[in-house]
Amino acid sequence: MTKDLMQYDxxxxxxxxQVVRKALERVEKEGLPGEHHFFITFSTIxxxxxxxxxxxARYPQEMTIVLQHRFWGxxxxxxxxxxxxxxxxxxEQLVIPxxxxxxxxxPVVQFGVQFHVEGAETDEEAGAEIAAYAExxxxxxxxxDEKKEEVTGEVVSLDAFRKK
Numbered sequence: 385m386t387k388d389l390m391q392y393d394x395x396x397x398x399x400x401x402q403v404v405r406k407a408l409e410r411v412e413k414e415g416l417p418g419e420h421h422f423f424i425t426f427s428t429i430x431x432x433x434x435x436x437x438x439x440x441a442r443y444p445q446e447m448t449i450v451l452q453h454r455f456w457g458x459x460x461x462x463x464x465x466x467x468x469x470x471x472x473x474x475x476e477q478l479v480i481p482x483x484x485x486x487x488x489x490x491p492v493v494q495f496g497v498q499f500h501v502e503g504a505e506t507d508e509e510a511g512a513e514i515a516a517y518a519e520x521x522x523x524x525x526x527x528x529d530e531k532k533e534e535v536t537g538e539v540v541s542l543d544a545f546r547k548k
Contacts, residue, residue: 393500400497401482407490409460411451421452423489430484432464436476446486449478 407422425448427433428440439447449469451458457468457477464481489496 397499401485401499403497404485404488405460405462405465405482407488408458408465412458412460416451419492420490421450421492423487423491424449424451424480424485425487426480426484427486430481432479432481433484434477434479438474439471439476439478448487 455469459466466479468477487498
């Protein structure tokens with residue numbers, strides 16, 4: 385079997401992170417169009433992530449946020465984004481590097497992407513991460529303090545395209 389010296393899996397991951405960045409840039413400039421909203425799962429321990437100590441204690445490894453009704457101050461840069469949300473009616477500002485994002489899902493159009501999780505040592509662990517993300521996306525807590533909506537859809541895993 386030929387070794388992938390081009391590292392297409394990494395190139396694809398980078399390209400999909402740019403899709404997320406461009407979607408957030410559009411929301412930054414124009415607001416959320418129509419009924420679109422995003423579930424974003426990220427590692428709370430990745431370099432460059434800033435969350436309050438209270439949130440880090442509550443979500444020591446990863447958390448999922450929902451950008452839908454109550455968020456403000458969205459600022460998108462080349463490598464990260466900043467957003468303010470409320471958690472139990474307490475406003476919090478988060479800084480999330482795009483490299484820390486593990487999953488992105490827009491249930492309105494059933495678009496989702498799962499990113500490779502650093503530290504997943506086996507394909508079984510990566511598969512478990514993907515299943516956990518899909519489950520979270522379907523049952524995520526809406527941090528906007530609004531009524532929860534049922535979320536269904538298919539999460540696309542780039543791992544399915546990797547050669548074993």
